[in-house]
Amino acid sequence: MSEEHSFTLDGRRIPFQDGQTVMQAALEAGVYIPHLCFNPEFTPHGSCRVCLVKVNNRMQAACTTPAADGQTVQSETEEVRDIRRGILQMLFVEGNHVCPACEKSGACQLQAVAYYVGMLAPHFKHFYPRRPVDASHPEAVIDFNRCILCELCVRASRDVDGKNIFAVEGRGIQAHLVVNTPSGQLGATNFSIHDKAAQVCPTGSILTKHQGYNIPIGQRLYDRKPINIVGDVAQLSESLGGRRHD
Amino acid sequence: MAESSTLTGAIRDIVQRHGGMPTRLLQILRDVQDRLTWLSPETLERVAEEIGISPNKVRSVAEFYSFLYTAPRGRYDILFSDNITDRMLGNRQLLHYLCDRLRVGVGKTRADGLVTVGTTSCTGMCDQGPAALVNGYTLTRLDKSRLDCIANLIESRIPLTEWPREFFEVYSNIRRADILLGRHFADGSALRATQKRGPDAIMEEMVKSGLRGQGGAGFGSANKWLSCRNAYGDVKYVVCNADEGEPGTFKDRVLMQDFADLVFEGMTLCGRIIGARQGFVYLRGEYRYMLNALKATLQQRREAGLLGEAILGDPSFNFDIEIHLGAGAYVCGEESALIESLEGKHGVPRIRPPFPTTHGYLNKPTVVNNVETFATAAKIAVEGGDWFASRGTAYSKGTKLLSVSGDCERPGIYEYPFGVTVNRVLEDCGAHNAQGIQMAGPAGHTISAKQFHRLICFEDLATGGSFMVFDQSRDILDGIRNFAHFFVHESCGFCTPCRVGTSLMRDLVDKVHTGHGTLYDLEEMRKLGRIMQVSCHCGLGQTAPNPVLDSLQEFPEAYERRLRSTAYEPAFNLNQALEEARQLTGRHDPGAYLNDEDLLVGVMP
Numbered sequence: 109m110s111e112e113h114s115f116t117l118d119g120r121r122i123p124f125q126d127g128q129t130v131m132q133a134a135l136e137a138g139v140y141i142p143h144l145c146f147n148p149e150f151t152p153h154g155s156c157r158v159c160l161v162k163v164n165n166r167m168q169a170a171c172t173t174p175a176a177d178g179q180t181v182q183s184e185t186e187e188v189r190d191i192r193r194g195i196l197q198m199l200f201v202e203g204n205h206v207c208p209a210c211e212k213s214g215a216c217q218l219q220a221v222a223y224y225v226g227m228l229a230p231h232f233k234h235f236y237p238r239r240p241v242d243a244s245h246p247e248a249v250i251d252f253n254r255c256i257l258c259e260l261c262v263r264a265s266r267d268v269d270g271k272n273i274f275a276v277e278g279r280g281i282q283a284h285l286v287v288n289t290p291s292g293q294l295g296a297t298n299f300s301i302h303d304k305a306a307q308v309c310p311t312g313s314i315l316t317k318h319q320g321y322n323i324p325i326g327q328r329l330y331d332r333k334p335i336n337i338v339g340d341v342a343q344l345s346e347s348l349g350g351r352r353h354d
Numbered sequence: 355m356a357e358s359s360t361l362t363g364a365i366r367d368i369v370q371r372h373g374g375m376p377t378r379l380l381q382i383l384r385d386v387q388d389r390l391t392w393l394s395p396e397t398l399e400r401v402a403e404e405i406g407i408s409p410n411k412v413r414s415v416a417e418f419y420s421f422l423y424t425a426p427r428g429r430y431d432i433l434f435s436d437n438i439t440d441r442m443l444g445n446r447q448l449l450h451y452l453c454d455r456l457r458v459g460v461g462k463t464r465a466d467g468l469v470t471v472g473t474t475s476c477t478g479m480c481d482q483g484p485a486a487l488v489n490g491y492t493l494t495r496l497d498k499s500r501l502d503c504i505a506n507l508i509e510s511r512i513p514l515t516e517w518p519r520e521f522f523e524v525y526s527n528i529r530r531a532d533i534l535l536g537r538h539f540a541d542g543s544a545l546r547a548t549q550k551r552g553p554d555a556i557m558e559e560m561v562k563s564g565l566r567g568q569g570g571a572g573f574g575s576a577n578k579w580l581s582c583r584n585a586y587g588d589v590k591y592v593v594c595n596a597d598e599g600e601p602g603t604f605k606d607r608v609l610m611q612d613f614a615d616l617v618f619e620g621m622t623l624c625g626r627i628i629g630a631r632q633g634f635v636y637l638r639g640e641y642r643y644m645l646n647a648l649k650a651t652l653q654q655r656r657e658a659g660l661l662g663e664a665i666l667g668d669p670s671f672n673f674d675i676e677i678h679l680g681a682g683a684y685v686c687g688e689e690s691a692l693i694e695s696l697e698g699k700h701g702v703p704r705i706r707p708p709f710p711t712t713h714g715y716l717n718k719p720t721v722v723n724n725v726e727t728f729a730t731a732a733k734i735a736v737e738g739g740d741w742f743a744s745r746g747t748a749y750s751k752g753t754k755l756l757s758v759s760g761d762c763e764r765p766g767i768y769e770y771p772f773g774v775t776v777n778r779v780l781e782d783c784g785a786h787n788a789q790g791i792q793m794a795g796p797a798g799h800t801i802s803a804k805q806f807h808r809l810i811c812f813e814d815l816a817t818g819g820s821f822m823v824f825d826q827s828r829d830i831l832d833g834i835r836n837f838a839h840f841f842v843h844e845s846c847g848f849c850t851p852c853r854v855g856t857s858l859m860r861d862l863v864d865k866v867h868t869g870h871g872t873l874y875d876l877e878e879m880r881k882l883g884r885i886m887q888v889s890c891h892c893g894l895g896q897t898a899p900n901p902v903l904d905s906l907q908e909f910p911e912a913y914e915r916r917l918r919s920t921a922y923e924p925a926f927n928l929n930q931a932l933e934e935a936r937q938l939t940g941r942h943d944p945g946a947y948l949n950d951e952d953l954l955v956g957v958m959p
C-alpha cells in the first residue's frame with residue numbers, strides 16, 4: 109500500500125510531492141506540458157499562459173496550480189490545444205517574429221512550442237510595433253521585437269546573477285522590456301554572455317554575437333525532433349544548441 | 355546647481371514625511387508630482403536615492419499608474435471622465451469645446467505648459483456627469499457655461515482653491531434607503547457591543563448573518579474573517595477596498611463620503627475579531643477630494659477613543675487606520691493587485707493561492723473587504739445576524755446598494771433587499787424606455803428587456819452595484835465599444851491573453867462599429883472571447899470579453915445591421931493602403947484605384 113500522492117494527467121497517473129505544481133510533477137514524470145515563462149530553475153511566473161491545462165473542470169496554468177490528490181488534468185485535448193494555439197498566435201502578432209530572418213530559427217522555444225501546438229499561421233492581425241534593436245554591447249544583442257515578456261532574463265539577472273539588469277515597464281499593451289541604465293543601453297551595464305540571464309531567453313531576443321550560424325539550419329535543436337522530446341533551450345548543453353549554465 | 359539642490363531638498367522633505375518607507379512609494383510619488391507637475395527621470399532617480407531603493411523599482415511604479423506622469427504636464431491637468439454614461443451626457447462635445455477654448459489638442463499639453471486636457475476611465479460620478487478631474491479633484495455636472503468659466507480661470511492662472519466651490523460639489527443622491535442607509539447608527543455602538551459580548555459572540559452573529567462580499571464576487575465574509583483569524587502569525591491586517599473602479603459604480607463613494615464612521619467601525623471591528631492592529635483604506639485616486647475629510651474623521655475617532663491605542667479604554671484593543679490613495683489603475687481593485695499597490699509596487703495581481711487571508715499585505719494574513727461589506731458588518735454587530743438574514747433571498751442575505759445611472763429620471767443610490775427585480779429598479783428610477791442594462795459594470799452582464807424579470811442576487815444576476823441604463827434611442831454598440839477600449843487601457847499587461855487579447859477585441863469591435871465587419875469577425879470575437887475567459891491570469895482579463903459576448907447574444911441586431919454582406923473583409927483597407935503610393939507617384943487616374951467606388955472615395959478630399 110503506497111501512501112504516495114498522485115493525480116491523473118490525460119489518463120496517466122502522475123505521482124507528486126507536497127508543494128509541487130502540476131507542471132513540476134508532470135516534468136518529473138517525464139510528461140511534457142508546453143510552457144514558455146516557466147523554467148524549472150525559477151519560481152513560477154504564470155504570465156505566458158501557454159501551459160494551460162484543464163484541472164477537473166477549470167482551465168488553469170499548470171505552472172502555478174498546486175498538484176492535489178485525485179485531480180483530473182487534461183492537457184493534450186483538442187479543446188486545450190485550441191486555446192494554447194490562440195495564445196501562441198497572440199504572442200506572434202504582438203511582436204515582430206520574422207522566423208526566416210531570425211538567427212534563432214530552429215533553436216527557438218517559441219517557434220518550437222508553436223509547432224508543437226499545431227500553429228500554422230499567426231491568424232490575428234499583426235500589431236507591427238516599432239521596437240528597437242540594442243547592439244551596444246560587445247558580446248550580445250537584444251532584439252526587443254522578439255521579446256514575449258516572459259521575464260526569465262529579469263528573474264535570472266536579479267535572482268541568480270545579482271545584477272538586476274532587466275525589467276518590464278509600462279502597463280497593458282505598452283508593457284516592454286527595459287535595460288536598467290539611464291541610457292537604456294545594454295552596453296552601459298556589466299552584462300556578460302556568461303550570465304544566467306544570457307542563457308534563459310526562450311526566443312531570439314537575447315543573442316550572443318558572432319556565432320549565429322555556427323550550427324547550420326537543418327541541424328538545430330528543434331529541426332529534427334519536436335520540443336516535447338528535446339526539451340527547453342535553456343536546459344540543453346551547448347553542443348545541442350542550448351546553453352547550459354554551469 | 356541651485357535648482358537641483360532645491361529639487362533634492364523638496365524630494366527629501368516629502369520622502370521624510372513618509373518615513374522613507376518603500377511601502378509608501380506610490381504616496382511619495384503622488385506628493386512629489388503635486389509639487390513638480392510631472393516626474394522627470396532625474397526626479398525619479400532622486401526619489402530612489404532618498405528612499406534607498408533601485409531606480410528601476412521607482413520607474414516601474416511611475417510608468418504603471420495613469421495619474422503619474424513621466425512626461426511634462428500642464429500646471430492645470432484636466433481629465434474628462436470617459437465612461438459611456440459621461441458620453442451619453444455629451445462629454446465628447448464638451449471635451450472638444452474646452453480644447454478649442456484653450457487652444458490645445460486632446461491629450462496634449464499646451465506649448466506654454468499651462469494646461470493639459472485629456473480623458474480618463476470612469477471617475478465614479480455617473481449620477482452627476484459629465485465629470486472631470488482637475489489636478490485630481492473632481493468636477494461635476496459640466497456644461498458649456500461651466501467650461502467657459504473654467505477656461506477663464508485657467509487663462510488667468512487662478513489657483514484651484516479660489517475656484518467656485520459649487521464646481522466641486524458632489525451630491526450623494528440617495529434615492530432609496532433600507533437597513534444600511536436608512537437606520538441610525540450611533541458611532542462606537544458596534545465596538546461597544548463587541549466589548550460587552552466578546553469578539554466570539556460577534557463573530558457568531560457574522561456567521562448567522564450569511565453576509566457575502568459586496569465587492570461583487572460574493573465570497574462569504576464570515577469565512578474570510580475566520581480563515582484570517584485562524585491563520586498562523588501574530589501580525590495581521592485589515593484592508594478596505596475603496597478602489598471602486600468598475601465603471602458605473604459609485605456606492606462606495608457615497609458610503610465613504612456620508613458614512614465613513616460606519617466603514618471605519620466595521621474595519622475596527624474586523625481588526626478586533628481577527629487580531630489585527632493596523633488597517634488600510636485603499637481609496638481610488640479619483641476620490642482624492644474626500645481625503646482630508648476622511649483623515650479628519652479618523653482623528654475624531656481617535657479622540658473619541660474609537661481608534662488608536664486602548665480603544666474604549668481597553669489596553670488590549672489597539673487598532674489604527676491609514677489611507678492610501680490609488681493613482682488610476684482599475685486592476686488595483688483586484689485584491690492581490692491592491693495589496694501589491696499598498697506595498698508601494700505596481701499593481702500586478704499575484705498568483706493565487708495563497709490567498710490574502712494567509713499571505714496578504716507584506717505576506718501576513720489579511721482580510722480584504724469591500725467598503726459596503728465593512729459598513730454592513732458594523733450594523734450586524736449591533737443589530738444581530740438574524741435581523742440581517744431576515745432580508746434578501748436564500749443565498750443572498752440582506753441588502754445591496756445599486757449605483758443607478760444612464761437613461762433614467764433619478765440616477766443615484768438605491769438600497770434594495772437582494773432579490774429585487776430589474777423591472778422594479780427601472781420603475782423606481784424612472785427609466786421608461788429601457789432597451790438594455792449593463793449590470794455590474796463592463797465586467798458584468800449586458801442584458802436586454804427579455805431579462806428584466808430577473809432577480810438581482812447571487813443566485814441570478816450577481817452585481818457589485820453598477821446599473822447603467824440604455825434607452826431605445828441608444829446604440830448598444832457605442833457602449834460595447836467604450837467598454838472594449840476601457841479594458842485595453844486597464845489591462846496590467848502581465849499575461850498574454852489579456853495584454854494582447856483586449857487590443858485584438860477592441861480592433862474587432864471598432865471594425866464592426868465603423869461598418870467594416872463581416873460575419874467572420876463576429877465569429878472571431880466569440881472565439882477570442884472564449885480564449886480570454888478561460889486563460890487570463892486574473893478577473894480583469896477573464897471578464898473583459900463579457901460585454902461583447904453578452905451583446906452578441908442579447909443584441910445581435912446591433913451588430914448585424916452594420917455588417918458587410920461579404921463573408922470576409924480584411925482588417926486593413928487595401929485602397930487606403932495604396933494611397934501613399936498614389937501620393938508619391940501623383941497618380942489619380944482610374945487605373946490607380948481598385949474599383950470605381952474607391953475612386954470616388956479617393957478623390958473626395
Ligand SMILES: Cc1cc2nc3c(=O)[nH]c(=O)nc-3n(C[C@H](O)[C@H](O)[C@H](O)COP(=O)(O)O)c2cc1C
Pocket residue numbers: 566567568569570571572573595596597598599600684685686687688689690722723724725727892893894
Ligand atoms: C479587475 C478587478 C477589479 C476589482 N475591483 C474591485 C473594487 O473596485 N472594489 C472591490 O471591493 N472589489 C473589487 N474587486 C474584487 C476584489 O478582488 C475582492 O474580491 C473584494 O475586494 C473582496 O471584498 P468583498 O468580499 O467584501 O466583496 C475587483 C476584482 C477584479 C478582478
Ligand code: SF4
Pocket residue numbers: 254255256257258259260261262285308309310311313314
Ligand atoms: S528578452 Fe527573452 S527572456 Fe527576457 S523577457 Fe523577453 S523573451 Fe523573456
Ligand code: SF4
Pocket residue numbers: 685702703844845846847848849850852853890891892893894895896
Ligand atoms: S488578466 Fe492578466 S494582463 Fe489582464 S489585468 Fe489580469 S493579470 Fe493583468
Ligand code: FES
Pocket residue numbers: 142143144145146153154155156157158159160169170171172
Ligand atoms: S509556462 Fe505557465 S504561464 Fe507561462
